[in-house]
Amino acid sequence: MKILVTGANGQLGSELRNLVKNHPQDDFSFVTREEVPLDDLAKINQILDQYNPDLVINAGAYTAVDKAESEPELADMVNHLAVAKIADWVKIHDAKLIHISTDYVFQGNSSVALTESEKTNPINVYGLTKQKGEQAIVKSGADAVIIRTAWVYSIYGSNFVKTMIRLMTERNEISVISDQIGSPTYAHDLASAIMTIAHSEKWNSGIYHYSNEGQISWYDFAVAIREIANLDCEINPIPTEQYPTPAKRPKYSLLDKTKIKDTFAVEIPKWEESLRVMVGKL
Structure with a gap:
């Protein structure tokens, strides 16, 4: 199978690259933002024609949530x-697509884990653009698996875990939001799930949810990072109102993973286990 991965240098793209050795039967191509500038629409077809993949894994995205408010176009x-x-x-080319979306397509006013059939209603520009991306895939009729994920972190790139470790090393005290609830996603686990889906004998197109198991706040996440990294820093829980950002965040965006587990027999680790693995690699 010829597999083309966009966003090659991102957190997910980097983790996918690490899994190539497990799939010697596949012909992988990884393209970076420079090679396939997703803001250059004319170039996209040229690149796809050039590689002519059987499967596109679209791990590339505009992910600067706050910056998107001032760069909506x-x-x-x-x-x-x-x-x-x-x-x-x-x-058109009878290929397949695995596309990565986000929990930010939801408004965030639920109190139970969100299933794939839950109505989307984003409250920021980033979420709106990701929602439109999902809708465009569905409208195209492409044979696609859309995976909504949340709070992604990895040993690669910049993310919450690495930021917290840096801040807790530099400071004696920090404040972290305690009233936004969800579950983090270790990009390595998501990459493994994507490979499972790509090679599944029962490919089922549609929308799926993936994050690590468990339910926490950003504050809970920070406390766990401190304990696992063995750092000494006081962490104060604060409400969202005390940390205003250009983009609003959903208060509750915990994803229900039943569908992806039942359909593709994907095993999902608990968030604490995956955090320990990632911090250990750092």
């Missing part, structure tokens, strides 16, 4: 219009 170009182009190519 660019965010829309990358997260929506480019995705539409990829989906159309996949449909």
Whole structure:
């Protein structure tokens, strides 16, 4: 199988690259933002024609949530219009697509884990552009698996875990939001799930949810990072109102993973286990 991965240098792209050795039967190509600028729509078809993949794993995205509020056109170009182009190519060439979306397509006013059929209603520009990307894939009729994920972290790139470790090393005291609830995703686990789906004998297109098991706040996450990294820093829980950001965040975006587990027999580790593994690698 010829597999093309976009966003090669991102957290997920880097973790996918690490799994190539486990799949010698596949022909992988990894393309970076420079090689496939997703804000250059004319170039997307050229690149896809050049590689002519059987499967596209679209791990590239505009993910600067706060910056998107002041760059809505660019965010829309990358997260929506480019995705539409990829989906159309996949449909025309009878290929498959695995596309990564986000929990931020939800409003965040639920109190139970969100299933794939829950109504989307994003409250920030980033979430809106990702919602439009999902809708474009569905409209195209492409044979696609859309995976919504949340709070992604990895040994690669910049993310909450690495930021917390840095801040707790530099400071005696920090404050972290305690009233936004969800579950983090170790990019290595998500990459493994993607490979399972890519090679599944019962490929079922549609929307799926994936994050690590468990339910926590950002504050809980920070406390766990401190304990596992063996750091000495006081962490104060604060409400969202005390930490204003350009983009609103959903208060509750815990994802229900029943569908992906039942359909593809994906095993999902608990968030604490995965955090220990990641911090150990650092």
